[in-house]
Amino acid sequence: MTLKVYADRMSQPSRAVIIFCKINGIEFEEVKIDISRRQHRTPEFEEINPMKKVPAIVDGRFKLFESHAIMIYLAYVFPGVADHWYPADLSKRAKIHSVLDWHHSNLRHGAATYVLNSTLGPALGRPLNPKAAAEGEKILSESLAKIESVWLKGNGRFLLGSLQPSIADLSLVCEIMQLEVVNEKDRDRILGPHKKVLKWINDTKNATRPHFDEVHSVLFKVKEKLKRLQSGGAKDETQSTLKSALHSKM
Numbered sequence: 001m002t003l004k005v006y007a008d009r010m011s012q013p014s015r016a017v018i019i020f021c022k023i024n025g026i027e028f029e030e031v032k033i034d035i036s037r038r039q040h041r042t043p044e045f046e047e048i049n050p051m052k053k054v055p056a057i058v059d060g061r062f063k064l065f066e067s068h069a070i071m072i073y074l075a076y077v078f079p080g081v082a083d084h085w086y087p088a089d090l091s092k093r094a095k096i097h098s099v100l101d102w103h104h105s106n107l108r109h110g111a112a113t114y115v116l117n118s119t120l121g122p123a124l125g126r127p128l129n130p131k132a133a134a135e136g137e138k139i140l141s142e143s144l145a146k147i148e149s150v151w152l153k154g155n156g157r158f159l160l161g162s163l164q165p166s167i168a169d170l171s172l173v174c175e176i177m178q179l180e181v182v183n184e185k186d187r188d189r190i191l192g193p194h195k196k197v198l199k200w201i202n203d204t205k206n207a208t209r210p211h212f213d214e215v216h217s218v219l220f221k222v223k224e225k226l227k228r229l230q231s232g233g234a235k236d237e238t239q240s241t242l243k244s245a246l247h248s249k250m
Contacts (some may be wrong), residue, residue, distance in 0.1 A: 003028040004058040006048060008035045009218040012108070013067030014055040016174040020071050020167065022211040024081045036123050068100045071167040084164035095160050099151055099168040103175070106146065110139030111175050119182045119226070141190060147172070148196045157203045165207050173204040180219045181226060 005021065005028045007014035021028050033039045033054050040052050049056040049065040056065040059077070064070055075086035087093055113136025117129040147159075154161025158169045176197070179187045191198060205212050 001060050004031050005029070005055060006031045006033050006045065006057070007055045008033050008040075009215060010222070011035065011054050012112075012174045012178050013171065015177070015215050016167075016170045017055045017057075017067050017070050017074075019174070019208055019211050019215050020074060020085070020170060022215070023208050024074070024078065024085070026074060026078050026081075068103075068167070068171065071170075075167070082164075084162065085167050085170075087166070092160070096166050096168045099159055100171060102146075103168070103172055106139065107143040107172060108175055110136050110141075110143050111178055112136070114140050115178050115182060118186070137190065144176075144191070144194045144197050147200075148194055152196050152200055158200065158207075165204055169200075169204050170208065173201050176201060177216055177219060180216075181223050 003021075003026065005017060007018055007030060009015055009018070018030065020026075033045060035054065039045065040049075040054055045056075046052055048058060048063055051065060053065065055067055055070060056063065057070050057073075059073075064073055072086055075081045086096065114133050115136075116124070116126070117133035117136060119128075121128050151159045156162045158165045159172070160166070160168070162169075176191075179190065
């Protein structure tokens with residue numbers, strides 16, 4: 001049976017799983033779950049993931065959720081996945097796990113909090129929250145500094161001094177790409193001081209093209225629609241247009 005990937009491409013971890021499948025030639029059916037329409041909260045999807053979040057996969061009778069676990073499973077099960085994505089060497093594998101564990105409570109927490117409360121909240125039925133956005137930005141900036149000082153040490157172009165990307169690189173770069181939807185001045189202010197991070201992002205993009213660009217095209221479509229709102233529409237009109245932008249993102 002064909003692997004099914006339940007995903008919303010506006011979701012950072014969904015994009016990571018889809019790119020991983022595409023770059024490794026894994027055949028799959030993408031089942032679109034529109035978070036802005038609350039499709040992740042339907043009884044049908046809850047049977048696949050009781051946590052009601054994307055991504056999730058169904059491989060025959062096997063169901064799995066959480067993007068890190070999904071990519072590890074795919075690296076084990078599907079032949080042809082290059083070793084650098086999830087190395088057989090246990091010490092390298094353990095180091096990748098240390099990055100992935102750090103990701104959720106640091107980079108993801110900061111980036112998701114900032115983007116949601118500064119930009120995307122209204123599309124999901126939540127008001128913008130400048131105080132929460134500022135708190136998220138602080139965690140995000142601290143996380144970017146840690147990536148430079150800890151994970152990007154060494155001569156390699158990728159995390160942990162590697163010469164080729166792993167699932168950790170893909171997960172973290174997809175996370176940071178969410179900043180594409182925020183105001184460009186704010187994005188440049190946050191990322192600009194971190195030159196090593198910017199180079200690493202570009203290296204990861206290059207290593208996963210053309211799939212990286214194709215999967216992230218949804219962000220750029222939403223970004224263009226958000227730009228047109230910055231000319232100063234009414235609050236209700238802005239929220240309505242943002243919802244429309246997300247609903248038409250695919």
